Amino acid sequence: MMVKTTQDKTGQEAVGFRAIKAKGWFQAHKWLVFRRLTQLAILALFLIGPLFGMWIVKGNMASSLTLDILPLSDPYVMLQGLMTGNVPVTEGLVGVAIISIFYLLIGGRLYCSWVCPVNIVTDMAAWVRRKLGLKVSSPFSRSTRYWLLGLTLVLPLITGSIVWELFNPVSLMFRGIIFGLGWAWMVIIAIFLFDVFISQRGWCGHLCPVGAFYSLLGKKSILRVSASKREQCDDCNDCFIICPEPKVIRPALKGADKGISPLIDESNCTNCGRCIDICDENVFRFSSRFKS
Amino acid sequence: MSEKQSRGASVESGTGTVRNGTAVALNRRKFLGDTLKTACGAGLLGLGMGTYSRQVESTPAWVIRPPGALPENDFLGACIRCGLCVRDCPYDMLRLAELGEQVALGTPYFIARDKPCEMCEDIPCVAACPTNALDHDLTVIEDARMGLAVLLDQEECIAFQGLRCEVCFNVCPVEGDAITIEMHHNRRSGKHALFIPVVHSDACTGCGKCEKACILEEAAIKVLPMELAKGLVGKHYRFGWKQKKMAGKSLVTPDVKHHYNLPEGVKYDLNGKGLSLPPEANNEAPFSSNPLDSLKKLQNQENK
Numbered sequence: 001m002m003v004k005t006t007q008d009k010t011g012q013e014a015v016g017f018r019a020i021k022a023k024g025w026f027q028a029h030k031w032l033v034f035r036r037l038t039q040l041a042i043l044a045l046f047l048i049g050p051l052f053g054m055w056i057v058k059g060n061m062a063s064s065l066t067l068d069i070l071p072l073s074d075p076y077v078m079l080q081g082l083m084t085g086n087v088p089v090t091e092g093l094v095g096v097a098i099i100s101i102f103y104l105l106i107g108g109r110l111y112c113s114w115v116c117p118v119n120i121v122t123d124m125a126a127w128v129r130r131k132l133g134l135k136v137s138s139p140f141s142r143s144t145r146y147w148l149l150g151l152t153l154v155l156p157l158i159t160g161s162i163v164w165e166l167f168n169p170v171s172l173m174f175r176g177i178i179f180g181l182g183w184a185w186m187v188i189i190a191i192f193l194f195d196v197f198i199s200q201r202g203w204c205g206h207l208c209p210v211g212a213f214y215s216l217l218g219k220k221s222i223l224r225v226s227a228s229k230r231e232q233c234d235d236c237n238d239c240f241i242i243c244p245e246p247k248v249i250r251p252a253l254k255g256a257d258k259g260i261s262p263l264i265d266e267s268n269c270t271n272c273g274r275c276i277d278i279c280d281e282n283v284f285r286f287s288s289r290f291k292s
Numbered sequence: 293m294s295e296k297q298s299r300g301a302s303v304e305s306g307t308g309t310v311r312n313g314t315a316v317a318l319n320r321r322k323f324l325g326d327t328l329k330t331a332c333g334a335g336l337l338g339l340g341m342g343t344y345s346r347q348v349e350s351t352p353a354w355v356i357r358p359p360g361a362l363p364e365n366d367f368l369g370a371c372i373r374c375g376l377c378v379r380d381c382p383y384d385m386l387r388l389a390e391l392g393e394q395v396a397l398g399t400p401y402f403i404a405r406d407k408p409c410e411m412c413e414d415i416p417c418v419a420a421c422p423t424n425a426l427d428h429d430l431t432v433i434e435d436a437r438m439g440l441a442v443l444l445d446q447e448e449c450i451a452f453q454g455l456r457c458e459v460c461f462n463v464c465p466v467e468g469d470a471i472t473i474e475m476h477h478n479r480r481s482g483k484h485a486l487f488i489p490v491v492h493s494d495a496c497t498g499c500g501k502c503e504k505a506c507i508l509e510e511a512a513i514k515v516l517p518m519e520l521a522k523g524l525v526g527k528h529y530r531f532g533w534k535q536k537k538m539a540g541k542s543l544v545t546p547d548v549k550h551h552y553n554l555p556e557g558v559k560y561d562l563n564g565k566g567l568s569l570p571p572e573a574n575n576e577a578p579f580s581s582n583p584l585d586s587l588k589k590l591q592n593q594e595n596k
Contacts, residue, residue, distance in 0.1 A: 063374035063422045073422055077372045081423055084369025092422030141326055147334035155342055161368035163345040166397045175398055179375050182390025
């Protein structure tokens with residue numbers, strides 16, 4: 001279907017067309033497919049219980065219990081609670097430790113692209129934006145999310161309640177799908193429209209404090225995308241267009257003459273692997289911090 | 293970090309190798325301006341969110357938290373809205389507040405009139421809580437204080453009309469302690485009793501069974517949050533009789549033995565027995581209950 005369109009509305013060659021022609025549709029969407037399957041599988045694990053009465057995983061992303069033995073807890077939500085002066089019980093602390101160590105090693109914002117359900121919405125928004133050829137965007141600073149992160153950790157200190165969790169679209173959407181949405185679907189649509197019409201990659205790329213937290217958590221993580229064959233880059237720009245955090249690519253891809261490593265060593269890379277998919281020259285691949 | 297990069301990128305692409313004073317000054321000014329803008333925006337947003345949270349967290353009185361829930365303010369800081377308590381409730385009576393409800397988003401609660409707490413002995417909801425928002429120190433369900441049942445409407449409650457109901461008393465899981473029936477004089481009929489249910493806060497767990505079971509269309513007995521239901525006597529208050537009992541004697545003036553001017557041998561007990569005649573006087577009752585005795589007595593007098 002997408003293969004047939006070679007040009008978007010602005011008359012440019014559609015993003016990814018070259019990759020599909022060179023590698024075939026699946027190879028040009030491999031990591032995207034894996035990610036979607038992972039995201040949906042995680043949701044499904046939580047949904048099997050309430051839908052079919054088979055309790056593999058209980059709870060939601062804030063805290064869960066798998067097979068009645070494995071506790072997993074979101075360190076960001078727990079940290080907000082901690083800021084009010086509340087100390088979790090052992091299960092909670094163990095859950096936080098497991099999740100923290102996982103993202104510390106594998107890559108903080110892996111959470112964003114492989115787990116978070118809002119990512120599906122904002123990716124869709126980015127796709128719509130590309131298809132419509134929308135160029136207008138209200139620029140937020142990409143550092144806004146860190147300000148918001150600070151804010152969400154200061155507010156519990158002042159008010160004594162975890163204020164951000166009254167708003168947080170990430171937990172709202174995940175909990176909503178599992179426990180009942182209420183009016184939460186409106187928030188999801190609002191984020192979609194915000195990303196399409198107001199700000200390009202606005203939510204995940206500029207504002208979301210959850211992503212900001214995980215980016216800090218995974219600052220020194222091992223799993224990295226590497227522009228290992230950057231000499232083959234033919235400047236088609238597809239990776240920059242498809243990347244949810246385009247700034248992370250430039251130093252690794254274009255820094256050869258400055259002696260910068262081809263490793264994308266920026267904590268805001270979400271390890272989504274779209275650059276790997278989209279590149280018909282196979283410049284990128286998953287690698288590790290220890291290989292350069 | 294991203295600021296540094298954006299500066300690096302603009303120097304690289306935009307101004308090229310020209311790194312004269314003006315370019316750097318402009319960059320610095322832009323950086324400071326952007327930072328200030330973002331900081332102010334974040335501050336305003338924080339003000340809004342904080343204020344909104346104070347409003348939305350004024351939880352309605354009909355919302356009952358699961359057993360062991362910390363006091364509402366602490367609970368809203370400790371509960372991470374994971375829903376594990378909801379999942380582990382064997383009676384499925386807990387729910388998480390959805391967006392648009394009057395309850396703080398994602399927090400667990402139940403409504404007594406819909407489905408009250410069944411007071412499981414092992415308290416699975418508390419055991420499931422990963423943050424101690426449901427206090428793990430609660431190990432005996434009878435110690436839970438989810439709220440306090442209050443017989444709110446003493447006009448509609450049919451017990452006050454002199455009718456026998458006592459359904460709330462009969463369904464109460466803390467049998468005979470949390471709700472007792474006290475008898476009062478029925479002034480309407482003049483000769484019957486009112487069987488009035490009375491809730492005792494030292495035993496009521498606030499489970500809501502009584503509210504659920506109330507036979508009225510709108511329950512006359514309702515579980516209210518503790519802080520709404522309970523009064524508190526001023527700390528300076530002392531009740532004389534309690535102090536006396538604690539100390540074993542009167543703490544004010546020593547009790548003067550009360551003296552009644554009564555005929556010899558006759559006693560008066562203030563605290564119960566009332567008037568009591570001396571034992572020998574009892575034998576000489578003015579009239580026997582047996583009328584024959586009175587006749588014999590008369591005959592004896594005539595014979596004399």
